[in-house]
Amino acid sequence: DIQMTQSPSSLSASVGDRVTITCRASQSVDDYLNWYQQKPGMAPKLLIYETSTLHSGVPSRFSGSASGTNYTLTITGLRPEDFATYFCQQTSNVPRTFGRGTKLEI
C-alpha cells in the first residue's frame, strides 16, 4: 500500500493568513493526489484533484502543488469557513489511501 504522511497534524492560524499543508507519498502517485475538507459531523468534500485542479465550486484561494512525491495544499487569505480538517488521498493505486489529516484551528 502507498503510505500518505501528512503534516502538520494540527495548525493554528488567523483569518487572512496563508497556510500550507503537506502530504508525502511513500512512492510515486503520478500526481493523482487529491485534497478534501471535512467539517465536524459531515462527510469530506473534494477540494482539489490531480494535485492542482480545483473541484467545481471551490474558491481560488485554495491551491495545490507538487515537488516529487511531496504535495502541498495552500490556502491564501483564510476565511472563517476554512477552519476544518484537511485530508490528502492518492488515487494512483489500489487500495486508495488517505493521510491522517490536518486540523486547522483558529
Added chain:
Amino acid sequence: QVTLQESGPGLVRPSETLSLTCAVSGALDSTYHWGWVRQSAGKGLEWIGRIHVSGHSALNPSLKSRVAMSIDVSRNQFSLRMNSMTAADSAVYYCARDRSPLGFGAGTGFDIWGQGTTVVVSS
C-alpha cells in the same frame, strides 16, 4: 444533482455481519465507480472498496476476506456486506461516487459522498 444516502443498522453484535445500502438519487452512471469509505478515530479514513455497474469490483486487501459488494442498477443502489465484525470495525461508514475508470486505472477523487452512518460493534 446526484445524492447518496446510506442506510443500515447502527449497532452490530461482535462476529455478526454488517449490511449497508447506499441509495443513489438518479441513475447509477457507468462513468463512475461506487464505493465505500469508513472513518474511525483509530484508523482515520480507510478505503473499503468500490464497484462498477458492470459488476467489476476492487476491495482493500486488508478487508477483502470479509467484504462483499453488490450493485442493483434497477433499484439505483449498491450495498456493502462485512462479516465477522469486531469492535475495531466501529466507525462512520460513507458511500461515495468514485471517479475512477473501469479497471484499476488512476482516478480523480470521490466527488459525492453520503452523509455517513455510524456503526457501533458491541454486545
